Amino acid sequence: MSGATSILIIARLTLSEAFRRRLLWVLVGLTGLIVVLTWWGFGRIAEASPVTGPVQVLGVSQVTVMLAFMFSFVLAMTAVFAGSPAIGADIESGLLLAILARPIRRSDVLLGRWLGLAVVLVGYALAAGYLELGAVVLATGYVPADPATGPVYLAGESLILLTLAIVISTRVAPVAGGAIAVVGYGLAWMAGVMGGVGEAFDNHLLRGVGVVSRLILPSDVLWRGSAGALSPTDTVLTAGGVDANLYRFSPFSGSAPSAAWLAWCLLWVVAMLALGIVLLRRREI
């Protein structure tokens, strides 16, 4: 059996499971509710203080980025809780025994599980992100600096965490693996904040902490990209009397990642999946 066919079979199985176990429906339902509520909330903000001047724009932008942070958290948790049992739980339950006795490689199972969950997460991140941005624009008229790429970075961040969770799940039980991934996500975000402080105050040690943590787990690279994309343009910031360069270092703002960082994110995912395959190959089934 060709590897691609096997991967697609497992990815399709994973997608079916997400549908049948109502993961997608829960996400879609709750997101619909959140979109309606935030549309209503942003509308009240606009009523109280029409978003015309730079200060109001700045205020709405910060609420928008906070909203994105909430989505980032929801996506991260969904990635972790969907990814953590993806391999280990199937081994422990015996589900994988019957599958791996077929002409299918362990790597196909891991990549298929990753692909299926990645489709769920990316689809959800893009759909929810653009819906939410649409609600903000409709309710307030606020258009962020780069609305098109904001949700794309969020989707990328969820893929980083999904990859981490799946790789851990090849060796660690689901609950423990999920806890490790959540702690990793939190630490990476916090280290990113410290790195931002280091950048703002030109502190080499703190800047180094940020760089090293992003090399180890680059989820914060993409979160900061998303936060930057959803922030106001430099023109608006400057008009509001804000130092745009300094503002980009705050925990709830950022700037588009460099091509090198984006390449690192891609390389990191590939390397981690390769590690996961090696770990799974060596695991007793």
Place this chain on the structure above:
Amino acid sequence: MTVPRGEVFGFLGPNGAGKTTSVKLLLGLSRPSAGEARVLGAEVGDAAARRRIGYLPELFRYQSWMTAREVLALHCDLARIPRPDWQREIREALGLVGLAERADDLVGTFSKGMQQRLGLGVALLGRPELVVLDEPTSALDPVGRQDVRGIIGALRDRGATVFLNSHLLTEVERVCDRVAIVDRGRVVAQHRMSDLLRESGVRIRAAGLGGQDVEAANRHGLARLDGEWLEVDGIAEAAVPELVRELVARGRAIHAVVPSRQTLEERFLSLLGTGDASVGEDASPAVTKGLER
């Protein structure tokens, strides 16, 4: 150890002997630390060979959120059975394992026995040349066990090899052509079932038996008197009519002559105790194994 093609092969051993580990090694699910094995003429784990193998794991579990039909369709896909054949394959498997009426029910609603039936159906998809059944009746009621015996018989009739891993010795005794007994990771014996369970004695019920009768019987084997029964172990089959004639000539009224033999359980226990070893020798084996973990 060699498993000849087209036979039902019982792989027996006490708990922890290495039966399931051996099965996993043969299917490429575990990695050997030493040794080598071939399955259907190919290296262990060979993808093309695995396409010709059906497997029911001891620890069986199938996607609880799928229906039985969907689980079978998934395995048709995994086994690369041509799509036009799926419907027929699934229908036949469901019929064979008695799940036709529950085909569209969720596996999560199945009892353990029904899940084991489903697992058997999964193992039978694609007319495999080798079917590996690891404790296939552990969750089944007597009716289910009888069904499995029928399925194993049908597999043998169509030339498939069945590798049956079980500790239910009465089941093995009924269906297997050959058995190997494994203990602490080593094969301690491998025999044809007919050789293993060769009749080993006779019991004769007669009125008025006494010491002279026991002496006469002792010339043919090891005799002892148990009430109205004269039990003779180790007597040759051809000597039984002669012994009966001698008893009749001595005026004994014979009511019954019953061949006696050791059960598989008795042989199993005695072999584990003595470590008797002999190895089969067939030209075209389904499985040859000499792996260690």
